[in-house]
Amino acid sequence: MLELQNLSRSYRGIPAIKNVSFRVDAGEIVGYLGANGSGKSTTVKIITGLLHPNDGQVLFEGKSIREDLVSFRAALGYVPEEAYIYTYLSGLEYLQLTGRLRGMPESLIRKKATRLLELLGLESWRHSPIFLYSKGMKQRVLIAAALMHDPRLLVFDEPLSGLDVVSSRLFKDLLQELAEQGKAILYISHVLEVVEQVCNRVVVLSRGNVLADAPPSELTRLMKLTTLEGAFAQLVQQQDTRVVAHQLVEIMKVDHA
Numbered sequence: 001m002l003e004l005q006n007l008s009r010s011y012r013g014i015p016a017i018k019n020v021s022f023r024v025d026a027g028e029i030v031g032y033l034g035a036n037g038s039g040k041s042t043t044v045k046i047i048t049g050l051l052h053p054n055d056g057q058v059l060f061e062g063k064s065i066r067e068d069l070v071s072f073r074a075a076l077g078y079v080p081e082e083a084y085i086y087t088y089l090s091g092l093e094y095l096q097l098t099g100r101l102r103g104m105p106e107s108l109i110r111k112k113a114t115r116l117l118e119l120l121g122l123e124s125w126r127h128s129p130i131f132l133y134s135k136g137m138k139q140r141v142l143i144a145a146a147l148m149h150d151p152r153l154l155v156f157d158e159p160l161s162g163l164d165v166v167s168s169r170l171f172k173d174l175l176q177e178l179a180e181q182g183k184a185i186l187y188i189s190h191v192l193e194v195v196e197q198v199c200n201r202v203v204v205l206s207r208g209n210v211l212a213d214a215p216p217s218e219l220t221r222l223m224k225l226t227t228l229e230g231a232f233a234q235l236v237q238q239q240d241t242r243v244v245a246h247q248l249v250e251i252m253k254v255d256h257a
């Protein structure tokens with residue numbers, strides 16, 4: 001369904017991603033992992049059409065997304081990492097605006113928006129301005145907004161940030177249900193335990209290069225490790241965090257001995 005072909009992008013001559021290729025098929029949940037600054041957001045901006053690649057292309061159902069960005073966006077549901085949301089609107093108004101921008105009929109907008117807010121536990125807040133919402137509540141509004149138009153492809157960028165235990169569990173179940181309905185899902189997250197539980201495949205990015213593209217269980221098996229977190233740390237050669245933590249505390253104590 002979604003296919004990234006040899007995407008490269010530099011900022012002022014410095015490469016952010018290099019030859020990134022992978023696909024997300026219908027019914028699949030693909031995790032996109034990488035350390036801070038490895039190029040995940042750059043890739044997502046290219047997929048959502050916000051940024052042009054210097055090289056390569058993004059295909060959706062076999063066609064370049066650039067050929068018809070409007071139809072592609074109609075098939076895309078995107079939950080951004082940061083909630084750049086119109087906070088003076090209420091949750092209901094925000095969903096209504098989203099539905100109108102998607103060209104949905106008013107009666108359907110009202111019905112879907114009300115029900116989605118109810119199911120996400122925001123019913124009693126639906127008329128309150130979003131600036132009164134907590135981080136997790138804003139996140140739930142963004143998730144509802146991404147579902148309004150029944151997209152075929154969903155891109156979730158760190159969707160668990162701010163969600164409490166119950167909402168996180170609901171979200172994991174939602175991902176599975178969406179995949180069962182044949183949606184293609186790209187899931188960007190640093191929460192590797194969840195990625196390991198929900199993703200069919202993970203693509204690991206390091207300094208702009210794809211290092212691995214495999215099911216989590218295969219990665220851990222091949223690397224003779226028990227968790228995805230261990231495999232990830234070894235793949236991207238992360239520093240020994242215990243040593244660094246010790247050094248941080250040592251430097252903190254200087255002059256206070």
Ligand SMILES: Nc1ncnc2c1ncn2[C@@H]1O[C@H](COP(=O)(O)OP(=O)(O)OP(=O)(O)O)[C@@H](O)[C@H]1O
Pocket residue numbers: 011012015016034035036037038039040041042043
């Ligand atoms: N607008 C920009 N101008 C210059 N450099 C940029 C810009 N955006 C990103 N970069 C650089 O490109 C590289 C990849 O950044 P990107 O934001 O894609 O990484 P990321 O994997 O999403 O990181 P994080 O996990 O911290 O969100 C980094 O070195 C970053 O400094």
